[in-house]
Amino acid sequence: MRMALKALLGVAALALSASPALADPAAGKKTFTAKGCGDCHYTDGPAKEKTIADQLTKKGPELWYAGSKFQKKWLGAWLEDPKPIRPMKFNSLTEKNPGDHPKLAGGDAKNVNEFLMSLVSKDVKAGVIKPKKAAKGRLIFTKKMPCTGCHQYPAKKRAKYKGGNSGPTLVGAGKRLNPDWIYAYLKTPKIFKPVKSMPVFAGILKDKDMKNVAQFVATFK
């Protein structure tokens, strides 16, 4: 009996020592600072931009609500191997995105992911939106409102995607974005982005329709 217990403890100790170190948000914050990520992304909310000039001064998107906006699995993988999200360079209408976002090595990416996921907004309520191919959401997104004018989205037929270039792509939005954030952003956009080149749809779309659009966008592969 004693032998069996010892063997069991030995196996457990071995398993523990072989498992990778737990990701640490404090270490992630240190890495974020040390690597200069804060030069382009601010992480202390609330939103600071008040004018168009403020927005144009920014070199990259704000991340103070990253934990409410992104899906953890996607963010971890993206930090290790970042692919352009915007077809155009941030804040530019003339230059294409050069796709030169710095990469983080595995351990650093895990810690930074942990740090960014700890940055949440109280204005994003959890569990409100579930991905759903709602016909109403599709109709609003593709026909009634101009969403596709600025955002790429998955196409059904031969082309991989359709849509415009000035906004972030929504191809893969179902893996990248938290569905509840999509709705919160449509409903109270100024909390997250007080100055942005996307129209405010709150007050134009009914609350139910903003939910329909969020459900639909959350299905994008």
Added chain:
Amino acid sequence: MMKSANAILAGLTLLGLASWVQAGALAADAETTFKFYCAQCHGLGGKGDGPNVTKNFPVSPRNFTNAKEMNKLSDADIKNVVLDGGPAASKSPMMPPWGKTLTGPQVDGLVKHLRKLCKCKGKQG
């Protein structure tokens, strides 16, 4: 008497200068507003050639430098479309409703900026 006349003249000059500077600032603001919101589709120079306009774009955004076309619209027509979107003028929903985004002065500034681009006064009355 002469002194007070001079003072009044100086005052008026300053007032004129201030309103000229203010008008200049508003025009600059209108251009900034245009480039930030409208140029995505209408292009930085307003020719309808923004980065969203690829071969798959379903409509041709208006070329604001086309005086002939722009003269068919009154300032009120332009304002309505900016505020309520393309469908307000039986045009495409690709033109967004900006009524909940832009302030009144921003919209008025945009109308003036478009008139500057088309070098036209538009339909009167």
